[in-house]
Amino acid sequence: MRIALDAMGGDYAPATTVEGAVDALSEDKELSVVLVGDDKKIRAELNNRKCDDSRISVQHATQTVEMDESPMNALRRKKDSSIRVAVDLVKDGRADAMVSAGNSGVVMATALMVLGKLPGVERPAIAAVMPTLKDRFVLIDAGANVDCKPIHLYQFAIMGEAYAKLIFGIEKPTIGLLGIGEEDAKGNDLTREALKLIRDSNANFIGNVEGKDIFQGDADVVVCDGFVGNIALKVSEGLAEAMAMMLKKEILEKTRGKIGAYLLKGAFANFKKRTDYAEYGGAPLLGISKPCIISHGRSTSKAIKNAVMVAGAFHSKKIIETISRELNAGLSGRAAFAVKE
Amino acid sequence: MRIALDAMGGDYAPATTVEGAVDALSEDKELSVVLVGDDKKIRAELNNRKCDDSRISVQHATQTVEMDESPMNALRRKKDSSIRVAVDLVKDGRADAMVSAGNSGVVMATALMVLGKLPGVERPAIAAVMPTLKDRFVLIDAGANVDCKPIHLYQFAIMGEAYAKLIFGIEKPTIGLLGIGEEDAKGNDLTREALKLIRDSNANFIGNVEGKDIFQGDADVVVCDGFVGNIALKVSEGLAEAMAMMLKKEILEKTRGKIGAYLLKGAFANFKKRTDYAEYGGAPLLGISKPCIISHGRSTSKAIKNAVMVAGAFHSKKIIETISRELNAGLSGRAAFAVKE
Numbered sequence: 270m271r272i273a274l275d276a277m278g279g280d281y282a283p284a285t286t287v288e289g290a291v292d293a294l295s296e297d298k299e300l301s302v303v304l305v306g307d308d309k310k311i312r313a314e315l316n317n318r319k320c321d322d323s324r325i326s327v328q329h330a331t332q333t334v335e336m337d338e339s340p341m342n343a344l345r346r347k348k349d350s351s352i353r354v355a356v357d358l359v360k361d362g363r364a365d366a367m368v369s370a371g372n373s374g375v376v377m378a379t380a381l382m383v384l385g386k387l388p389g390v391e392r393p394a395i396a397a398v399m400p401t402l403k404d405r406f407v408l409i410d411a412g413a414n415v416d417c418k419p420i421h422l423y424q425f426a427i428m429g430e431a432y433a434k435l436i437f438g439i440e441k442p443t444i445g446l447l448g449i450g451e452e453d454a455k456g457n458d459l460t461r462e463a464l465k466l467i468r469d470s471n472a473n474f475i476g477n478v479e480g481k482d483i484f485q486g487d488a489d490v491v492v493c494d495g496f497v498g499n500i501a502l503k504v505s506e507g508l509a510e511a512m513a514m515m516l517k518k519e520i521l522e523k524t525r526g527k528i529g530a531y532l533l534k535g536a537f538a539n540f541k542k543r544t545d546y547a548e549y550g551g552a553p554l555l556g557i558s559k560p561c562i563i564s565h566g567r568s569t570s571k572a573i574k575n576a577v578m579v580a581g582a583f584h585s586k587k588i589i590e591t592i593s594r595e596l597n598a599g600l601s602g603r604a605a606f607a608v609k610e
Numbered sequence: 611m612r613i614a615l616d617a618m619g620g621d622y623a624p625a626t627t628v629e630g631a632v633d634a635l636s637e638d639k640e641l642s643v644v645l646v647g648d649d650k651k652i653r654a655e656l657n658n659r660k661c662d663d664s665r666i667s668v669q670h671a672t673q674t675v676e677m678d679e680s681p682m683n684a685l686r687r688k689k690d691s692s693i694r695v696a697v698d699l700v701k702d703g704r705a706d707a708m709v710s711a712g713n714s715g716v717v718m719a720t721a722l723m724v725l726g727k728l729p730g731v732e733r734p735a736i737a738a739v740m741p742t743l744k745d746r747f748v749l750i751d752a753g754a755n756v757d758c759k760p761i762h763l764y765q766f767a768i769m770g771e772a773y774a775k776l777i778f779g780i781e782k783p784t785i786g787l788l789g790i791g792e793e794d795a796k797g798n799d800l801t802r803e804a805l806k807l808i809r810d811s812n813a814n815f816i817g818n819v820e821g822k823d824i825f826q827g828d829a830d831v832v833v834c835d836g837f838v839g840n841i842a843l844k845v846s847e848g849l850a851e852a853m854a855m856m857l858k859k860e861i862l863e864k865t866r867g868k869i870g871a872y873l874l875k876g877a878f879a880n881f882k883k884r885t886d887y888a889e890y891g892g893a894p895l896l897g898i899s900k901p902c903i904i905s906h907g908r909s910t911s912k913a914i915k916n917a918v919m920v921a922g923a924f925h926s927k928k929i930i931e932t933i934s935r936e937l938n939a940g941l942s943g944r945a946a947f948a949v950k951e
Binding site: 337401402412415416447448449452456457458460479480481482483484485493495496497499500501502503504505506507508509510511512514515519528530531535 | 678742743753756757788789790793797798799801820821822823824825826834836837838840841842843844845846847848849850851852853855856860870873876
């Protein structure tokens with residue numbers, strides 16, 4: 270499998286992207302990586318690491334996309350950006366999947382325009398993996414679509430189910446709809462209508478799940494619109510960081526705290542690992558015709574390494590083929606009608 | 611000040627409500643409390659505590675509202691419920707404010723029907739207080755309105771500002787709109803329109819704030835619709851609990867962990883205090899003509915005590931008068947037009 274990696278994307282690129290690629294190759298012998306971006310800078314990073322692995326190649330791109338650039342601007346004026354060239358490599362069949370920690374709006378817009386949607390998909394969505402007390406769950410949509418219709422949420426459920434099945438290895442993942450109360454009648458106009466569509470599907474649907482319950486791990490897939498999903502994701506991220514900082518401050522204020530913290534070092538490290546986004550690497554854009562993985566702008570080399578490996582698994586486990594099959598098989602009467610509306 | 615307390619509301623009532631009332635009276639000499647509900651059960655709890663404080667009285671109510679009961683049903687069939695009687699006491703001027711940890715939907719509907727909205731208010735909203743690294747912020751709406759228009763979010767901003775001014779003692783609280791990116795153009799249809807209205811007001815508006823930033827404490831008031839707000843609140847609550855459980859598990863797995871945890875006991879206790887919802891007591895329903903405080907269904911006696919004290923401050927600091935003034939003074943051209951639409 271060959272992964273096109275946007276080497277210029279992310280706050281610490283290209284140092285982190287090159288290092289992440291090198292690390293991914295040493296963990297997975299089946300992988301090869303095309304580093305896309307400024308040829309000179311990338312080769313300097315490779316030389317720093319004395320890397321001459323033949324599975325790494327470099328594809329020059331003259332432009333880079335800024336983190337605050339509009340998708341419109343990037344699509345029009347940056348046809349030789351590292352994002353665009355990486356997507357083009359996938360389109361031309363010179364790579365099987367692409368990964369970028371760059372401007373996520375631009376990655377989405379470029380993937381949509383160049384690679385297109387899977388037949389039957391109304392809106393591609395971002396699927397992010399988050400930790401629970403038991404294991405993990407897929408949050409979909411984590412930010413691609415800010416204004417949704419019920420049919421979109423229905424399709425997110427079906428795409429999320431297919432993805433969870435393959436990455437978690439669960440036969441029949443449980444699906445929950447993110448809401449504000451368990452009863453079917455609770456929610457807003459959007460979720461109440463979407464709930465009826467998902468109830469009619471073959472999915473293992475457990476109904477509405479509340480924000481306080483998602484970390485208990487009852488739902489393997491949590492469905493919501495991209496505005497709500499992005500807020501749930503960012504609130505979790507912000508709170509986890511704030512809690513760690515508050516606890517650190519409390520601990521370091523006293524000597525006995527310092528000794529206690531020393532003794533708890535291992536426990537804290539394990540804990541951090543369970544809640545660290547970098548462990549989960551990237552979030553795929555589900556519903557695009559080829560595998561595209563979006564990583565966090567603040568990605569470390571570890572996050573990039575994991576994202577490249579997710580991209581490889583995405584291709585080798587034929588996740589896109591599964592989504593396509595499930596989506597077109599799963600269209601029951603009510604959902605098929607909603608698509609036509 | 612006399613507070614009407616729904617003594618039957620909450621998962622552990624009436625034990626917690628009676629204890630909370632007794633504790634509030636011992637902390638604030640200006641308060642008196644009317645305990646509303648099953649006369650026998652309440653007096654038994656008072657006897658258990660050997661309480662004969664003359665500032666406590668009991669108002670019998672023959673019915674109680676279940677936690678999953680619909681507001682429609684409660685309004686029609688439970689005209690002698692502890693919630694309804696507590697609200698009626700405020701309406702008749704026999705109490706200055708009411709507190710309930712019961713079914714929040716029923717409390718809202720009853721308050722709206724019996725007490726009515728403040729003139730000029732389109733939709734009352736729940737204002738919840740949450741901790742930050744620096745101090746605290748007000749989240750409005752935390753769950754009263756699941757489908758909102760831009761003018762509603764604008765009014766939440768003005769009401770939240772007045773509330774933050776008084777409870778935090780800040781001259782000009784900063785207001786943020788909960789969104790998915792800092793630029794004005796980011797957000798969904800609702801927030802992009804609401805942003806323009808709030809920009810036009812006299813509020814100290816800092817624009818969109820992201821989920822990851824709210825715990826940093828830059829915004830004293832965070833504005834959103836009730837669906838998003840309820841999810842942000844519950845996700846925070848669920849994650850804080852899950853993190854505490856994960857950390858506990860990691861710590862208790864090894865002996866050195868146990869010693870470390872013993873040494874860190876004080877730090878953990880301080881930390882828990884900062885993140886414990888019970889510290890903040892209740893969330894007022896802003897925009898109702900009289901003070902109504904909604905508490906968490908899982909309220910402990912400490913949470914009830916704090917809610918009763920918040921209710922007292924709400925009345926003594928004339929928060930409703932301030933909201934009314936600000937709301938009617940703050941109507942600039944664009945917002946005044948939006949109200950009429």
